[in-house]
Amino acid sequence: MRHVFAVFLAYLLFILAGIAFFLVVGLRHL
Amino acid sequence: MRRFVRDNGIALLFGALFLGSVAAQAWTGWHVYNHDAQAHDSDTIGLGRYLISSHYGQAVLENWQSEWLQFLLFALATMFVVQKGSAESEEEARMSTDKEERIGRYAQSDSPRWAKTGGWRTSVYSYSLLIVMLVIFVGSWAGQSVTGWTQYNAEQRDHGEPATSWSGYVRSAEFWEDTVQNWQSEFLVIGAVAIFSVFLRARHSVESKRVGAPHAETGSG
Numbered sequence: 184m185r186h187v188f189a190v191f192l193a194y195l196l197f198i199l200a201g202i203a204f205f206l207v208v209g210l211r212h213l
Numbered sequence: 214m215r216r217f218v219r220d221n222g223i224a225l226l227f228g229a230l231f232l233g234s235v236a237a238q239a240w241t242g243w244h245v246y247n248h249d250a251q252a253h254d255s256d257t258i259g260l261g262r263y264l265i266s267s268h269y270g271q272a273v274l275e276n277w278q279s280e281w282l283q284f285l286l287f288a289l290a291t292m293f294v295v296q297k298g299s300a301e302s303e304e305e306a307r308m309s310t311d312k313e314e315r316i317g318r319y320a321q322s323d324s325p326r327w328a329k330t331g332g333w334r335t336s337v338y339s340y341s342l343l344i345v346m347l348v349i350f351v352g353s354w355a356g357q358s359v360t361g362w363t364q365y366n367a368e369q370r371d372h373g374e375p376a377t378s379w380s381g382y383v384r385s386a387e388f389w390e391d392t393v394q395n396w397q398s399e400f401l402v403i404g405a406v407a408i409f410s411v412f413l414r415a416r417h418s419v420e421s422k423r424v425g426a427p428h429a430e431t432g433s434g
Contacts, residue, residue: 186220187221190221190224191224194224194228195345198349199349199352201273201277202274202277202349202352202353202355203352204270205273205356205359205360206352206355206359208265208266208267208270208360208363209267209270209356209359209360209361209363210359212267212366213265
């Protein structure tokens with residue numbers, strides 16, 4: 184299951200990173 | 214490698230479709246942005262700069278938030294309401310027992326660790342999918358609000374009008390139009406899929422009842 188968990192983690196971290204990235208973009212008025 | 218691809222087929226297929234679409238959105242959004250800039254006699258920008266713009270962020274996140282809200286509400290709603298005959302519904306809305314959920318003393322040896330422990334860990338783990346979807350929904354809606362706010366103020370500046378505060382923006386018609394235009398389509402599809410699956414079939418798909426299943430049979434079986 185480790186190879187499936189790796190994909191799960193990649194999805195979750197990508198989504199959270201995407202949200203954090205655009206929160207910073209918006210708050211820095213870019 | 215072959216096993217990795219086979220075992221992760223759905224995640225890899227939709228991950229690839231997502232990356233292709235979000236790249237196409239960046240390319241086309243960049244053209245739209247520069248077209249607007251030229252029409253307003255403003256400076257055009259490079260693609261790299263567009264990728265870190267509120268224009269792009271707002272367009273991405275307003276769609277994200279509505280998808281997470283849709284899944285969250287659907288998961289919550291199916292605990293309390295049913296749709297007779299639907300592949301997407303249970304026969305009756307009732308709370309499942311610990312035995313049915315295989316938690317606490319009913320857990321198997323290979324059940325997830327937090328399903329076995331009981332107490333707060335099992336409570337949290339029991340709703341972990343909902344918790345994560347809620348966090349992502351709130352996060353992307355917040356992201357939509359700040360990128361939309363920044364973009365709104367940039368437009369105000371272009372038109373020689375005063376900037377507004379974030380709290381003013383989230384009470385504006387602009388913010389709510391961007392929000393509810395995404396919600397309406399999600400809610401329509403959820404309702405339609407639930408009722409369509411009573412009478413229509415998709416052979417071989419988990420989203421469907423068996424082709425020969427009676428219309429009155431509820432659940433995908």
